[in-house]
Amino acid sequence: MTGNSATVTVADAPVAGRAGGAAAFRRTLPGRIVLLLVFGFLYLPIAVLVMLSFNDSGLPTAWSGFSTRWYSALLGNSDILRAAWNTLVVAIFATLVSTILGTLLALGMETRRRKSNGLEALAFAPMVIPDIVLAVALLTFFSRLGLTMGLHTIIVSHVVFDLAFVCSVVRARLKHFDFSIVEASRDLGASGWTTFWRVTFPVLLPSIVAGALLAFTLSVDEFIIAFFTAGAGRSSITLPMQIYSMIRFGITPEVNALATIVMGVSATALLISQWLNKEQVR
Known part of the structure; x- marks a missing residue:
């Protein structure tokens, strides 16, 4: 000893x-x-x-005073508004689907821990596969199926990408979950459905919300996969793609304002996610 x-x-x-x-x-x-x-x-x-982004000058480097006119200009740009709407639609649907599937996958992997090594490797593969490789693979897959590219293919692609992150966040909470309370609930006569909603779900809720916010952040910021799976035309362009198309003609204060808004939304969601993770650890 x-x-x-x-x-x-x-x-x-x-x-x-x-x-x-x-x-x-x-x-x-x-x-x-x-x-x-x-x-x-x-x-x-x-x-x-x-x-x-608050520079009154139209030049990207010369400061001539404080102004919010570039943020006001964004509201009058139909291309940016359409891209913002597309981004919101993609992020919301991808977050909802990936949160549900990621939570169920985490529960299944944790309850069958000894048999889930291969499944775990497959589930977390999108986290380590380069985005460009995943984007080309998804593009090839959709093309083989004969699907027309659009927002629906971007949403499916983001679900594949986000699911692994949601699963990892929820499973981290399950590592410290006392499954004896689930067994006690079943012994007292509660059904599996009742046990999940009354016992398991309230404990996992902070991690589920944290995973959802992380998925939302990743969907808002993601560019490479969306670029490959959006298809031709501007009807399915997202904000990161819109920023890319704008900076090809030079960086303007309007681009800075748009990038600041995207960054602010992503940072806020990420900070809330981190705060929820810290709270559940306590």
């Missing part, structure tokens, strides 16, 4: 030492400078983009 404890302690000592050394370095002046440079590299371009 003593020998095993000593072995574990010695094995864990380098890890603890590295963690403590990293924390100590962050508290030093050089560590704070490095941390500041890293965060500056990540977020300074975003801050500049947001600032220039």
Whole structure:
């Protein structure tokens, strides 16, 4: 017993030492400078983009005063409004379907944990497969079926992409779920349906909502898969595709304003998702 404890302690000592050394370095002046440079590299371009979206000048770099006229201009642009509506439709439907399927998949995988290794690899494959590969595969699949590309193919593609993320979030909660309360409910005479809605669902609800918000964020931001599966024409263009088509002719404050709105919506949904994850851990 003593020998095993000593072995574990010695094995864990380098890890603890590295963690403590990293924390100590962050508290030093050089560590704070490095941390500041890293965060500056990540977020300074975003801050500049947001600032220039309020620039009164039509030039992308010359600042001539604060103005919200570029946000007002977005409301008068029919192409942007159509793209915003398409994005909202795709995100809502993809989120609903992927949340339902992802939750059911997580429940099935957790209740049959010993037999779900192969299913788990298949379910989480879209998380590790490059977007371009997944986009080409979906395009080939839809073409083989003879389907006309449009919003419906984008929604199906986003469901395939989002499902894995919802499943991973819900399953992380199931790892700490006490299934004995489910068995107790069944022993007391409750049906499987009643047990799910009265016992399992309330416990999983925060993680389900967090997974749904993550899926919504991914659908709003996703470009590559939507670009490949949207088909010809502008009737099924989404906001990321609209931004791409606009920047081909140069970056304008209107593009900055549109990118800021998309980023704001995505960041808000992501922050709420992270907050729900922290709350359920507590």
